[in-house]
Amino acid sequence: MGTRRKRSIYGAGSVYQRSDGQWVAVALVPGQVPKRLYASSEESARERRNNYLAERRLGIPSYESKLSLARHLETWLESKRPPTVRPSTYVSYDLHVRHLNRSIGSIALVKLTPNDVRRHSRRLLDEHLSPRSVALNLTVLRMALKQALDDGLVARNVAAQVDKPRSVRPELDILRPLEVKRFMAAARRDKNGALWMVLIGTGIRLGEALGLRWPDLDLTDRTMRVSGSVRQVRQLVRTPGEKRLQRVEPKTESGWRTLALAPTVAAALTKRKAEVADQPRNVESYVFTSQSGTLLDPRNVDRLFHAFLEKAGLRRIRIHDLRHSAASMMLTSGATLDDVKRYLGHSSIGITSDIYGHLVEGRSAEVADGIERAIRAKR
Numbered sequence: 001m002g003t004r005r006k007r008s009i010y011g012a013g014s015v016y017q018r019s020d021g022q023w024v025a026v027a028l029v030p031g032q033v034p035k036r037l038y039a040s041s042e043e044s045a046r047e048r049r050n051n052y053l054a055e056r057r058l059g060i061p062s063y064e065s066k067l068s069l070a071r072h073l074e075t076w077l078e079s080k081r082p083p084t085v086r087p088s089t090y091v092s093y094d095l096h097v098r099h100l101n102r103s104i105g106s107i108a109l110v111k112l113t114p115n116d117v118r119r120h121s122r123r124l125l126d127e128h129l130s131p132r133s134v135a136l137n138l139t140v141l142r143m144a145l146k147q148a149l150d151d152g153l154v155a156r157n158v159a160a161q162v163d164k165p166r167s168v169r170p171e172l173d174i175l176r177p178l179e180v181k182r183f184m185a186a187a188r189r190d191k192n193g194a195l196w197m198v199l200i201g202t203g204i205r206l207g208e209a210l211g212l213r214w215p216d217l218d219l220t221d222r223t224m225r226v227s228g229s230v231r232q233v234r235q236l237v238r239t240p241g242e243k244r245l246q247r248v249e250p251k252t253e254s255g256w257r258t259l260a261l262a263p264t265v266a267a268a269l270t271k272r273k274a275e276v277a278d279q280p281r282n283v284e285s286y287v288f289t290s291q292s293g294t295l296l297d298p299r300n301v302d303r304l305f306h307a308f309l310e311k312a313g314l315r316r317i318r319i320h321d322l323r324h325s326a327a328s329m330m331l332t333s334g335a336t337l338d339d340v341k342r343y344l345g346h347s348s349i350g351i352t353s354d355i356y357g358h359l360v361e362g363r364s365a366e367v368a369d370g371i372e373r374a375i376r377a378k379r
Helices: 042-057 069-078 087-104 114-126 131-150 177-189 193-202 206-210 263-275 298-312 321-332 337-344 349-361 364-376
Strands: 015-017 023-027 035-039 223-226 229-232 245-248 257-260
Touching (some): 015 042, 042 114, 069 087, 069 131, 087 114, 087 131, 114 131, 177 193, 177 263, 193 206, 193 263, 193 298, 206 298, 229 298, 257 337, 337 349
Antiparallel strands (some): 015 023, 023 035, 223 257
C-alpha cells in the first residue's frame, strides 16, 4: 500500500527568520509550488503572505514587483487633472503624491502593507508635518488604492486599515476688543482699509473678498452677495496663455450666500466706490483691484496687510486670523454657531463647531441665567 500524501491546506506554511535576520513567510496554494515571501519583520512577512493569498483566492494574477506604487500614483494623478477636479485640488494631490513617492513609492503595489503606510505617516509627523496634513496625505493614498482595488490590481486597500493621526485643534489668534478698535481706526486711514474692514466685518475669505464685484453689493440695503473667489492657478495646471489669477465659483452650495453688512463696513465700501470712480475698471467690475484695474494677487495683499499692521502698531497676525476674529465677535455678540456657519460659508455645522465651539463653552452660565429668567417670567 502506497504512502498516503497529506492534502495541502490553503495558506498553511511556516514563518521563520534566516540567519541573516530576514524573515520568510511560506504561502501554500494547492497545486502550486510553495511561495516564499521576504520581509524585515515577522509581522510584515505575515502581512505579505496574507495579501498574496487573498489575491490568489480572488483569482488575481501575481504582479510581483511589476508595478510600483509610484507608477500607480502617477497614473492615478493623471486621471485627476483639471477639469476633472479644481486646479487647486490637483495641486494638493500632486504635493501629497510627491510625499508618498519619496517615502514608499519604490515599493511594489501588491507588496505594500499597512505597516509600510504607518511608517510613512510616522515619518511625515517626525518631519514636523501637522497631523491634519498627514491625515490628508493618507486620504489621498486611500483614494489612489481604492482605484487600484477597483481595477483589480490589489486584493485590499491597505491604507484603509491605517488610522489617521488625531488632529490637535490649533489655538486661534483672535484680535481682542481693544485691538479691534485700534485695527478699525487704522483701517479708516489706510488706502486698503475697505478691504481690511470687509474681512474682519464679515469673516469671508481673502479670495472671496478679492472676487467681489460692484453688482454683488447693495450699499443701500447693506447686503453683499458672495459668488466667487480669486485663486492663483499654478503653472503645473495652466494651459498656454491661461491667466495666473482667475475667479472661480464656490465649491459648495453653502459658498453661495448673501450677507448683511454692518453699517461701518457698508460706509467703508461706499467711500471706496467714490474713491475709485475715476480709476480704470476691469470688465468684471471688481471692488478691489490694482490701480490699473486688474485682479489683486493674494500674495501681494498679504504683504500689504503685514505692512499695515506694522504701521498701525498692531501685533503680527495672519490675514486669515481676521476670519477667526470675525467669528469670535459674532459669537460674543450673541450669534449662534449656525449664524457663523452661514457668514463663513462652511459646508457643515460640524466644521464650525470644531473650530469655534470652544468659544461658546464659556457662555454656559449666561445660557443658564436665560433659562432661569424664562422660568421666572410672569405669564
